[in-house]
Amino acid sequence: MLDFKLAPSQPEARPSEEEIYDLIILGGGPAGLTAAIYAGRARIHTLVITGPLPGGQPANTDVVENFPGFPEGIEGPELARRFVAQAERFGVRMIHDSVTGVDLSVRPFVVRTDMATYRAHTLIIAMGAVPRRLGVPGEDRFFGRGVSACATCDGFFYRDKRVVVVGGGDSAIIEGLYLTRFAREVVVVHRRDQLRATQIHQERAFANPKMRFVWDSAVEEILGEKTVTGVRVRNLKTGETSVIEAEGVFIYIGMEPQTELFAGQLELDERGYIVTDRRQRTSVPGVYAAGDIQDPLYRQLVVAAGTGAVAAMEVEKYLEMYPQNHQG
């Protein structure tokens, strides 16, 4: 079936580097854009740096059924587009660029991007989470050329081939089932002896004749010369290794927060999430964080949006408390 998706509108010409913003929001997902809606309405002089995926993870999600206000559910990309449109409506500046570094030891704070450097009195960090990589030999070399984290993008290229799916959660199983439309066989390699995925997905997976399961096993290497030819797996119970022949590897082993840029500047927890308090404050006054980047527990749209709202309201209070910083 054909469909035609609308994207978030593209940001306008590049904003000034000389200006000092009251607030820079790092990330244009549900958390960042909700913060932007609040900041825009509060007339806070705000710049949003959207990064590679305006609208955030929903832009990459089929259907969202648990975001309130959409009783029939809503397509992820459409929800993403609406988040952006709503933030734009309240006049915040948005730029389609990626943050490459920050300096939180100076005031105003410095935010460097691929293209420019910006400064602001306060920051809201909302760069979300990205799919976790395996970190095994062959993965980087073959990424985009046989190793993928996006079944809907790349499934077509594996028609009548055998693919390996790594992981045992909902994403691994949902995407694995999707891949059975194309692939001859889908081999799920999972570290445990049972799936973590929701019962209904498990039932579908076990009923599908194209799905095969390799339990208690971890991928140790992705094999191949020019193209992927297979993976080497180790059975974690017996210690034995074996090779599974496959032409593609899809990795679904969860998400991880994007916090390398902040290491040493902000307090992170042992898993790399930014530590925040109930008011979304980080360890540096004036720097707030919202959404998946500071949420090891829930990672849901409505929660991300909620923490974005809190962060923006806290920024407003902070700027009032330190009016000498405020451009007004």
Place this chain on the structure above:
Amino acid sequence: MPLLNDEIRQEVSKMLAGLPGPVRLVMFTQKFECEFCTETRQLVEEVAELSDRITAEIYDFQADRAKAEELGIDKIPAIAVIGAQDYGVRFYGLPSGYEFASFLQAIQSVAAGKPELSDATLRVLAGIQKPVHIQVFVTPTCPYCPQAVMLAHQMAIASPMVRADMVEAMEFPHLAIKYQVMGVPRTVINETVHIEGAVPESMVVAKLQEALRA
């Protein structure tokens, strides 16, 4: 049956309301042996209806060979998105799914005629002496792909030496094989250099310079 539903039509009309210049959607089709030619033609005509600044021109790939050659069209379905001048912005295959956004963006960008790129990128592009051909392979179900397509098209608008194609990999499987496309987006510059994934502008520029040295 229209391809675009009422809601999308309304949104697109709004987006295209203030087009700063005229746009021609020059589409190449043929009657037989072209899987999505009918739909591509229909899409071009439906979008053209939504703005009085857009005109659809339909050509037959065989009968209008000369026109195809003039625009460098070598496969169908093809759409050349042309503004005040031809910047070399092309779509091969139906821009459906996520690629519909790239298509609308291309219309808006050629109408404006000025690229949204960093000064550093524009400086590099201004210095190009040799022709550059950027092909971005996509699937309609890839949310990261429009970013790569739009960037390539912006570069085409910025430089008369650059032309940039979106190529829908599922409609041109022989090209997907030729260019070893196993994942999208995959960008091929001048047949020699390739980029996996949607990467920052500065990285595309670096790869483009690499292709020029090759």
